[in-house]
Amino acid sequence: MEEWIWTVDLGATNLRVGLVDSTGELVATLRVRTPQEGPKAVVEAIARLVEELRPRTREMPRRMGVGVPGPLSVTEGIVHAPPNLPGWQEVPLRALLEERLGLAVTLENDANAAAVGEWWRGAARGARHVLYITWSTGIGGGLIVDGRIYRGASDTAGEIGHVTVDPLGPLCPCGRRGHLEGIAGGRAIARAAREALARGEPSGLAAVEEITAREVAEAARGGDPLARRVLERASWMMGLAVGSMLNLLNPEVVVIGGGVARSWDLVEGPLVRAAREAAFEAPFRAARILAAALGEGAGLLGAAYVALQKAE
Secondary structure, eight states: OOOEEEEEEEOSSEEEEEEEETTSOEEEEEEEEOOSSOHHHHHHHHHHHHHHHGGGOSSOOOEEEEEEOSSEETTTTEEOOOTTSTTOSSBOHHHHHHHHHOSEEEEEEHHHHHHHHHHHHSTTTTOSSEEEEEESSSEEEEEEETTEEOOOTTSOTTOGGGSBSOTTSOBOTTSOBSBHHHHHSHHHHHHHHHHHHHTTOOOGGGGOSSOOHHHHHHHHHTTOHHHHHHHHHHHHHHHHHHHHHHHHHOOSEEEEESTGGGGHHHHHHHHHHHHHHHSOHHHHHHOEEEEOSSTTHHHHHHHHHHHHHHHO
């Protein structure tokens, strides 16, 4: 029997709410900036988007899947302290949403949700062993092992953004030093460009009022030397982490999505070269390193799939 699911992708920058049917079709979506006033404001924003989408439904969905930045407890429905959501401390998000909306709510780590989406309907379709990396404002990861989500002992597996790649590197948003996110995440890319400008290095980025990773990628595509160097270094560090994960996990497919990965034509080369350098030959040859196929829809589809499985 066909069932429709409300689905939510809660990011540090954007909040998306959509409708997914049981065949994996993303029927409709809406997006707003993520409220920065705390969990209750986010719950109210989700409720407003649900009301806007309600006319698109054939029948009122009874379930909602939510992809949310970790760390979190999937079993308890509690979001602990995501580095990129300030003020979120031990938030019972599932209970808040169920009380506000009168729906059965399932939480999932946002990177896990995107991994499932790409495995269900995207670049990793048909694979049994998948590493998914979301490369955006922050960096997260999701694992599919033998066709199932691997969450680990405390629902925190896959946090590739918080592996140490340079013990002497800058502080990560989580407060620890040298993590991949603090060196190659979207905020880190923008910071590296600003620091280079402050040292007096010439670049067209000097005329940009607010430098973001997107601005750096656009300048790099236009041939700006500073922007190219910054993006290439971030890509190289990402590739070193990917190569290490190939040795550790031996996946069939590595899928890389998120805002920075939209510039795949610029980041693929240094990333793959660094992965080849870091990995043993056998796991490197066994894996395909691919750009995500579903874009913003991956997390929405994955969160819906997890909710459907919970219903079954």
